[in-house]
Amino acid sequence: MYSYFTTLRIVDKAVSVIDDGLLKFSKLEELVLSANKISEIPVENLPSTLKILELRANRLSALNSFTSCSPPRLQYLGLSSNSLSSHRDISNLTDRHWPQLVCLDLSDCEFQNQPALLSALSTLPSLKTLVLEGNPFTLAPSYPGFTVDSLPQLSCLDGSWISAEERHRFRGLAKMSDLIVDQASATVNVGRVKGLPDPLSADENAPDFPVVTYSYFITYEFLSDQTPATLDVNSESNFDTEHVTEEGSSDADLQSNKNCLRATLKPDTGVLNSEETCHVAAHVSRHSTSKLTWSECMDFSDTHMFIVSDLGGLKKFLNQGLNLTIEEEKVLSWPAASEDIPAAKPNRNVKEKKGGKGKESPIKSGSNKDKSKDKKKKSVPELVQDAPIRRSLGSVHIPLGSLVKGDHKVDVLCDLGALHAESEVVQTLGKDLGKKIKEEKEDKEPKRRGGSDTRQKNTALSKGKGKGKKDHEVDVQADSSVSVQLEPVTVELTVKLEKWQSASEAHQLLLPHQTS
The missing domain is CATH 1.20.58 (Methane Monooxygenase Hydroxylase; Chain G, domain 1)
Structure with a gap:
């Protein structure tokens, strides 16, 4: 019986140990152990006849013991959805251990150092098919162009055939490895909002004062780089302080973060040196659009770019998704106290107490010109605004996991439903x-x-x-x-990961940093 089977599949059976019983299968060529609890692979217990080994979704955290004496005929190795990320794991993915490997699946692992991994994989002489999507470094603009140019022997990447035109477009990127930094650039665009009820539609018989004005804006949170200088400011609880900090100085901060990151990279590995004085930490920051007055269709046209160096953190954030909220700001304005009123009140009281006619003259002594001026002042009074009253009208969750799986763009019409709010009247x-x-x-x-x-x-x-x-x-x-009875409120939202479309585009973007 043992000499008969060539394929053995044990999927999702809580297997945790591979013992020497496998060696009895003398002709075993395919072994599938997906979705189990295997944390270590004793290669001495693997038949030397194996050509296909699938270990997807196990508990592998290192490849040390797995590569000491790997099956020499192995052509397919599936390691996706395991916690593999270290430099030691990368060093074990070379031709010294896998001389005949044709297909390698490393998708949904935790590799962040793209240049180091590609340098190791370039030594595999027979590698034709490679799956890398779901790794943090695939969120960077240099992916997949840098991979295509670094592995000329590759035929298929992430399930798509590499065309000759694609190779031509990305030719030369591999030579720019010393300039490439694994950091992501995400652009979030908030477009038109429709369906918000008119807040003043039921206020036809409202009094003249206070004057009520409404404005609307969109808020959402996204991951971005943060230096210690901006950390102190952003930690304030005041909403306006956060808004000014994130909006007003965002471009300068992003540029400084880029320069800071490049300055602290180790030249040999391209890894961020945490001991340097200039640190870049990822944090979730809240972004607010500009405020617009109500209309049936409010076009915010708000575009904001977020630079993220913590690719592992960005992967987790995208898998969790983004929360978007519509905010309303209400401001009450009252007439400012006139300078004439305080003087008039005491005279009126004196008249009522003493009953003297002579006391009426201070009030009535004003000329007609003064009266006309007073009328003008009353017709256009100076208004004093109360502190704004803000409230959340509704929020919606937008899944962004497809960006981790290989999509470059998420374009969605968010439906917040009808706003069931009674009118104040x-x-x-x-x-x-x-x-x-x-x-x-x-x-x-x-x-x-x-x-x-x-x-x-x-x-x-x-x-x-x-x-x-x-x-x-x-x-x-x-x-x-x-x-x-209101129509649903909708918000147009686009989240896009920036990707280099050619080597010339990358060269234009990186050239200023190279000259500096």
């Missing part, structure tokens, strides 16, 4: 009505303590009032239900 009407009914009830109570006839009348009246109250409540609820 309806709420005020209901409160005033309830107050009035309560006061009428209290006024009737003393009379109820009188004779029986009075009590009966009052009982009848109170029943009538109760019916009226119920009717009014029904009306208010009906009005509010009508106001809730």
